[in-house]
Amino acid sequence: MTFTDIQKALSARGFDPGPIDGVWxxxxxxxxxxxxxxxxxxxxxxxxxxxxxxxxxxxxxxxxLIDPSLVWFQAAWRLLGTKEAPGTSDNPNILQWASRLGIPYRRDDVPWCGLFVAHCIGSTLSAEPLPNNPLSARNWLKFGVQTTGQAGAVAVFYRGALKGWLGHVAFYVGQDDEAYHVLGGNQSNAVSVARIAKNRLLGFRWPSTVPPGSGKPVLLTPSGQLSTNEG
Structure with missing residues (x-):
C-alpha cells in the first residue's frame, strides 16, 4: 500500500484527495x-x-521505514538531501517551512532541526499540536506522548552539556549497538541520516493524535562515523 494506492482508492469511492501524485x-x-x-x-x-x-x-x-500510515515520517524522507544555501544566501524552501507555520525565522544559518521536524508534522498532521518555540530542540520533549525507539518517533538529544540548553531533534530510523540512526535537518547542513550516540538521547516522543506505533526497534548495521555536533 502506497500513498498513490490510497489516493486512487479514495478517488474511486468519490472522495477527492487532490492530484493522484503520491504526495500526502x-x-x-x-x-x-x-x-x-x-x-x-x-x-x-x-x-x-x-x-x-x-x-x-x-x-x-x-x-x-516506508509505512504509509506514518505520514509525517514519509514527508521527512521526501526531503532527504535538502541543503542550506551556501554563504549568505538562504534556501527559500526552508524559509517557507517557517512561514507556513507562522514561525519567526529569517536565515537558514540558524539551527533548523526543530523547524524541519515541525514542518514534517505540521504539514501532514493538521490536528497535532506543536510545542511552543519548536525551533528549540529540547522543547520537543513536551511534544505528543512518550514512546520508545521506533520508526518515525521524534528523538531528542542533547548537545554540549547534558544540563545545558543546546539540543538536536530528528526522526528515529533505527539503531545499532552504539548509536541511533536518525533522519533530520541541519545534519551536516542538510536533511540527512546521521548516527548519534545512544548516551546523548533525552527521550522519544510520538504524535498524540496518531495511534501508537508498533513499538518495535529497527536494528541496523553500523555505517559511518558518529555525529558529534549537529548545529
Whole structure:
C-alpha cells in the first residue's frame, strides 16, 4: 500500500484527495477523514488497518521505514538531501517551512532541526499540536506522548552539556549497538541520516493524535562515523 494506492482508492469511492501524485497533503488528509466519517471509523486522517480494509487495501507493513500510515515520517524522507544555501544566501524552501507555520525565522544559518521536524508534522498532521518555540530542540520533549525507539518517533538529544540548553531533534530510523540512526535537518547542513550516540538521547516522543506505533526497534548495521555536533 502506497500513498498513490490510497489516493486512487479514495478517488474511486468519490472522495477527492487532490492530484493522484503520491504526495500526502491537506486534501488527501481531508478525503481520508471524510471517508472515515462515512464508514463510522475513527476520524483521525490516518490510514491504519481498519481504514485500509474499508478502502480495499492491504495494510500489511513489511518495512516500517516506508509505512504509509506514518505520514509525517514519509514527508521527512521526501526531503532527504535538502541543503542550506551556501554563504549568505538562504534556501527559500526552508524559509517557507517557517512561514507556513507562522514561525519567526529569517536565515537558514540558524539551527533548523526543530523547524524541519515541525514542518514534517505540521504539514501532514493538521490536528497535532506543536510545542511552543519548536525551533528549540529540547522543547520537543513536551511534544505528543512518550514512546520508545521506533520508526518515525521524534528523538531528542542533547548537545554540549547534558544540563545545558543546546539540543538536536530528528526522526528515529533505527539503531545499532552504539548509536541511533536518525533522519533530520541541519545534519551536516542538510536533511540527512546521521548516527548519534545512544548516551546523548533525552527521550522519544510520538504524535498524540496518531495511534501508537508498533513499538518495535529497527536494528541496523553500523555505517559511518558518529555525529558529534549537529548545529
Amino acid at each position: 497533503g491537506a486534501r488527501t488528509t481531508a478525503a481520508v477523514r471524510a471517508f472515515q466519517a462515512s464508514k463510522g471509523l475513527k476520524v483521525d486522517g490516518i490510514v491504519g488497518p481498519r481504514t485500509a480494509a474499508a478502502l480495499g487495501l492491504d495494510a500489511t507493513v513489511t518495512n516500517p
